[in-house]
Amino acid sequence: MIRWIIVMDMRIFSTLLLLVVLSACAAPTVTPATASPMPLPPTPTAATFASRDTLTGDWLGATAKPDGTTASIQISFDGSEAKLNIEPRTQLWKLTVTQNDENIQFTAAGATRDPFQKIVFAGTLINGVFSGELDWDGTATAVTFTPIAVVDQNILEKYEGVYRFESGRALSIIVSPEYSNGGMYFFSKTLMMTDFDSGTLRGLYPFDEYTFAVGALRVVGAPFAGRIQFITDDQGNTTGLMWWDDVNGVAPSATSGQFAERVQYTSEDVPFTSADGTKLMGRISLPESNIPLPAFMELHGSEPGTRDNFGNKVIAHYMISRGFAVLAYDKRGVGDSEGIYQEAPSSSNLQKIAEDTIAGVEYLASRSEIDAKRIGLIGGSQAGWVIPFAASQSDAITHIVILSGPVESTFQEDVFSSYTNDGDTATNYDDAKITQQLRDLKPGGFDPIPIIAELKQPGLWLWGSVDKSVPVTFSAENLQVLIDSGKDNFSYEIFLNGDHNLNESPHGLFNEIPYSPRVLFYSALTKWLETNMSKGQ
16 A cells, blocks of 8 residues: 655555644735845854753754764753653653752663663753753763754744745745654644755754754754845835754855845645546645746645645646746645545546546637646646556646656555555565565556556656655566557656655665654756756757
8 A cells, every 4th residue: 555655655544644634825916026135133142052041941963872873862950840851752761950050960761672771861051051961871972952942833934935036945834734643743843944956854943933943854953054044024024034054153145145036936725626527626826927837736645635735735836936837736525625535545536536637638728828738737746646547648747757656556565565664664674575475466456557658758767766655666577568669758766765754764764764864856847847848858
């Protein structure tokens, strides 16, 4: 069974719903008009960021573990209680704290299955700086804890959007959804930042309501990897952000410059009707433009996806940053869409979803802002079956992009994901063995290959080498046969150490996602779009 965590698809209804669903945004909405950035306050020093007059609140610091790796530790003081957390874990350990004037000591005891037996800290709080030596089972590290602020949700929501540096580098800022699984958080507690140049996907950690540190990994904060400061105008509208490569730095970024302007676009919730009369709710986002825009419709995987989930927002921000309009929607029977949601990839259900897709494309083509000769589909996982099915039935679909999608029958894919347990556990995995087994099996259920073989549209498939939900070796092998037969409108790329969500991952396991440093496919997609969907293609 396919599971698409960040962008599209999941097997377990309740798990994915928690992971991707965010509160619906009001519609229509327009991002604030561009204004000249307000003068920045003096650049704070390291001492400013690292200081607080009292211990009360949250502090974050990096320390060495006995195995030589680094851990991000959060210390929380709340009145008489003190607790320790090791990111990205959800578990909290009670601290025993002793304070004598500026001298502070605390200890935490671990149980048998905990990552430590004993953590001991001895240090001081002097002039607001909380620092000392932390001992983790005999490995001692000098650590300075940085105070982390609490920022209201309504302030965080003002920062959500797309930002572009003069160099062309673009960032997405999205309010973090709440989701944990298997004792780990999958998002930070405030904002998530995606860098579409490098693929970096990181949590942000507030120093104050304007200034945020960039985390070291997806849900691992310390040691920090940079600093962002949001800029607002006299009316409080966010107009851009400032960037520092060094969390305590003064000089601008050497690679992109320091100021990123907020990209202007409009978003509008729009209904459209499928072939069987089912009314579906979508959200169209339109960058500012004086000419008709190329566009993409986003498709979900097997999960009950909504138009405003995290994955849809990230892809929408990416498309907006490239000058594309984008239509996301609530899947049939989900959110504000009518109908009955079905997860199973039966031919009849895939046909219904394909009809919903075609209805969305026809809606896009009806808009005067859209270039009807350049309308593509993008989606992942189960959408890898839906997209070719829809494209084979509509000339209005001009391009297709499939992320971690299967190029084999539903039966063969199910055999593979059962063998790998969809990456839920560290099951022994022999790619050559399972690939040969799949070659020996006859296709069963829905088979997309005969449909793909007849497609005329340019198509791109992107996979990760350690995907545990889709048999990448077998899929690429099948697609290569079609390419060798003359289908030069198709291309694909396999990213080393990419998981099913195209996160960088050592083994493609679900519990490795919070530790991922980046998403792998944006640069490849950008190159393909420039080649295949530029004006006149």
